[in-house]
Amino acid sequence: MLFLHNTSRVDDEPYPKLLQEKGFGGFPSLCFMDADGNVVVRQSARTVEAFTTNAARLKSLFELRAKVASLRADASKSADVAKLERDLLFVEMDLQCVAAQDAKERAAKLELGKDDLAALEQYLFGAEIRDLRGKVRELGQEETSNRIAAMAKAGKSPPKDQEAFFWQMTLTWAAKNGDGELGQRAFDVLDKQPAPESMKNRLRTMLEQSKGGSK
Amino acid sequence: MNLLARSTFVLLALGALLPAQNKSQEQLVELRKEKLAKTVFHQAPWVVDFDAARAEAKKTGKPIFAYFTRSYAH
Numbered sequence: 001m002l003f004l005h006n007t008s009r010v011d012d013e014p015y016p017k018l019l020q021e022k023g024f025g026g027f028p029s030l031c032f033m034d035a036d037g038n039v040v041v042r043q044s045a046r047t048v049e050a051f052t053t054n055a056a057r058l059k060s061l062f063e064l065r066a067k068v069a070s071l072r073a074d075a076s077k078s079a080d081v082a083k084l085e086r087d088l089l090f091v092e093m094d095l096q097c098v099a100a101q102d103a104k105e106r107a108a109k110l111e112l113g114k115d116d117l118a119a120l121e122q123y124l125f126g127a128e129i130r131d132l133r134g135k136v137r138e139l140g141q142e143e144t145s146n147r148i149a150a151m152a153k154a155g156k157s158p159p160k161d162q163e164a165f166f167w168q169m170t171l172t173w174a175a176k177n178g179d180g181e182l183g184q185r186a187f188d189v190l191d192k193q194p195a196p197e198s199m200k201n202r203l204r205t206m207l208e209q210s211k212g213g214s215k
Numbered sequence: 216m217n218l219l220a221r222s223t224f225v226l227l228a229l230g231a232l233l234p235a236q237n238k239s240q241e242q243l244v245e246l247r248k249e250k251l252a253k254t255v256f257h258q259a260p261w262v263v264d265f266d267a268a269r270a271e272a273k274k275t276g277k278p279i280f281a282y283f284t285r286s287y288a289h
Binding site: 004005008009011018031033034035058 | 259262263273277279
């Protein structure tokens with residue numbers, strides 16, 4: 001089932017904010033959704049290989065969901081279902097297709113070990129960042145960077161897939177507010193990743209600004 | 216995804232916040248027509264109605280593959 005959504009800014013456009021509502025912020029964005037329109041797998045690369053890989057992940061997820069649903073109906077297999085419920089939750093977390101609240105509620109019913117709990121906490125933090133990212137337009141860049149910087153100042157570090165957004169927002173805040181220490185932390189992460197020299201220069205300028213250089 | 220790709224994504228995201236460059240509704244309608252007329256969107260049965268896509272997915276039991284694009288900035 002192929003669905004094409006075009007953000008046109010025409011007044012009569014149905015679902016004008018669908019892109020943001022589905023947690024995306026740029027064009028083009030691609031994903032698999034279930035029949036209710038919930039995003040199940042996000043596709044970062046526009047390649048046949050990525051499509052094939054994601055289609056396989058989607059198939060595995062749907063099979064796991066079906067298996068769990070089947071076992072739930074059989075009270076004699078409660079021990080099996082508990083393990084599969086845990087596996088399903090972590091597969092969905094890996095695909096980022098489970099809402100934070102839902103993940104919390106489901107996790108509360110499972111006996112998770114220390115590592116699982118740490119992974120859950122990191123997932124919930126990532127979900128919080130994704131939520132903010134989806135609200136940049138509504139909140140404005142300044143408020144978004146305020147909130148992200150507050151997280152960074154609290155010592156939090158984002159999941160890998162949210163690093164660029166998180167630390168760019170943090171560096172933006174640090175440059176504006178003259179927080180050299182925070183600016184350095186953000187810069188150190190961003191500087192380790194490949195980027196064109198123009199982008200590196202921009203980051204260096206922001207770092208200098210955070211340390212009291214010209215703004 | 217490397218920083219370049221991520222940065223591009225963030226810049227695109229921020230670009231999405233910009234107003235539609237003071238284009239009139241008539242211009243935006245024209246741009247929408249041009250976008251949807253592209254050959255690539257006629258080489259496969261793309262559904263542009265979200266409600267219809269979900270209804271069809273429920274009926275067939277198949278997932279939805281969604282492609283988000285824009286026409287206002289071209």
